[in-house]
Amino acid sequence: MSGKKPIIELRNVDKSFGPIDVLHDISLTVGEGEVLCLLGDNGAGKSTLIKTLAGVHQPTRGEILMDGVPTTLASPRDAQERGIATVHQFGGTYPLMSVGRNFFMGSEPTKGFGPFKVFDRAKANRIAVDEVQKMGITRITDGDRLVGGLSGGERQSLAIARAVYFGARVLILDEPTAALGVKQAAHVLRIVNEAKKRGLAVIFITHQVMHAMAVGDHFAVLIRGAIAADFRKGEKTREEIADLMAGGESMADLEANIESYKESHGGHVPPVNA
Amino acid sequence: MTDNKSDSSSKLPGLPGLSLGGLLRSPAAGAFMGFAVVFILFAIFGFGRNFLSVPGVTTWVNYASLVGMIAIPVGFLMIAGELDISTGAVLPAATMTVAIVSGHYGMPVMVGIIAALSVGALIGFINGTIVTRTQVPSFIVTLATLFAVAGLTLYLSIFFINNTNSFYHAPDWAKSLFGGKVFGFNSAVFWWIGAIVGFVFFLHYSPKGSWVFALGGDQESARNAGIPVRRLKIGLFMLCSTSTAFAGVLQVITFSSATSQANFGLIFNTIISVVVGGVLLTGGFGTVMGIVFGVLTLSIVTQAIGFTEIDRNLSFLIIGVMLLIAVLMNDTFRSLATSWSAPKKK
Secondary structure, three states: OOOOOEEEEEEEEEEEEOOEEEEEEEEEEEEOOOEEEEEEOOOOOHHHHHHHHOOOOOOOEEEEEEOOEEEOOOOHHHHHHOOEEEEOOOOOOOOOOEHHHHHOOOOOOEEOOHHHOEEOHHHHHHHHHHHHHHOOOOOOOOOOOEHHHOOHHHHHHHHHHHHHHOOOOEEEEEOOOOOOOHHHHHHHHHHHHHHHHOOOEEEEEEOOHHHHHHHOOEEEEEEOOEEEEEEEOOOOOHHHHHHHHOOOOOHHHHHHHHHHHHHHOOOOOOOOOO | OOOOOOOHHHOOOOOOOOOHHHHHHOOOHHHHHHHHHHHHHHHHHOHHHOOOOHHHHHHHHHHHHHHHHHHHHHHHHHHOOOOOOOHHHHHHHHHHHHHHHHHHOOOOHHHHHHHHHHHHHHHHHHHHHHHHHOOOOHHHHHHHHHHHHHHHHHHHHHHHHOOOEEEOOOOHHHHHHHHOEEOOEEHHHHHHHHHHHHHHHHHHHOOOHHHHHHHHHOHHHHHHOOOOHHHHHHHHHHHHHHHHHHHHHHHHHHHOEEEOOOOHHHHHHHHHHHHHOOOOOOOOOOOHHHHHHHHHHHHHHHHHHHHOOOOHHHHHHHHHHHHHHHHHHHHHHHHHHHOOOOOOOO
């Protein structure tokens, strides 16, 4: 996978808000058809990193390269025009609007001319249903259906299909599986694989190691704003990754300690000594 | 049918577009049914007292045209997740502007009308700018402008013409265009019908209509989708105030008089119409035709009750009960709408 052409690259990126440093020296590369899993506990700086990639924040130091060219992402709009699409946890969909309207929000297809341009509902619905089905969600067959009636996984899938249709090259998925059940999460993971097959660079943010292992080619663990580990698929086991995320403290050791304490103390957990 | 997980197989095949089911599930259904119930009840109780006569019908339709001209853009704002209660002060400000500019200073009527509409647009711009630049809820912002504009209107009326009320007789052509009567219906009714056509087109057919829903649905996502959130919102506030000012213009030319008193009742009437019309208080859902039925229902209950055997004093009670039912029903209709997929029109 490392031979793939890099689409987006961060070089020594720092971000501070006033005196507070949030990101230190982040260097990452994501290539065509590659999934980078960004792992990290809450407060590790994941959101700041996403926002920097999405053009919300500009790096304090360091640079962002797209296709090898140093680029400034001046605004979310600018990032979008360069093909960086962000799909947030709740999908960026509107529950009380139809699938077709949701899909084309902000760039509606029209028919007619002059001031009498009308929203082309039939075309919007057809394309939306087509694209979502191509992504493997076959349950959506009616573009008039309100999105509020879809499951969380389907809504995520709709948002991802939308980003792909509108020419995204870099797809940033912010905790897409966090609020989903097992089956729905599998839906989303399948779509991530589909996007990867189409040659998109995917940045997948999660703290569920299982989900990351299912789709990732390349993993980066973020701790307190710095990259604590950067490895490829197959280089580390699930336990090792979980340990890394917990800040290097070995979960397995911790569990073993607690178990042995419970055995010798009649089932009581150890007291917390501050 | 109400099962959330109903898949495509639960779609009734071969159902025509205008079926009973489709009608029941259309977002304006609740408003239409409320209107029908009120209309039929009033027609029964008012049969012997001319409810269905020309004066009976024109009374509430004429009133509906005034409230409706304002209620629809207020509804747009509510769909977009905002509220505008400054309308109660914009209306008198507009009527006084026409009366002072065209009446007191004798300028051509068009100058007075344009001045009034500009006053409306300016107030809307101020509302929209404050709401989008700060995090202050629009209820508070427009409450502030309601009182500020009401006070300013009183002050300036005294300043310019030393009176809080004024008269203005428009030239004949303007009188027949803006304030005439056709079979007892005011010109305002026809202006309102025209406005409804325009509003329906904008909200439900033009590509930008979805943007209004997106604002109320999820503003952050709307911004991410590249929708000019700030400009659209300011535009909606301006549309609302300008429509209110236009209603004021129609009023002053129809009745040949203007008052600078703030119209607090109008605020309640527009908001009640919008809610009875099925617009969600939290935004993101609603229809123009729903609001139209809401306005008509409110107008029948408040204006036409004198043409029936029902005691006049009960009209507020009826409105209160209706409002409560509407809010409770809206929830039901919304869940029906999300759990059901409409049959193809073709």
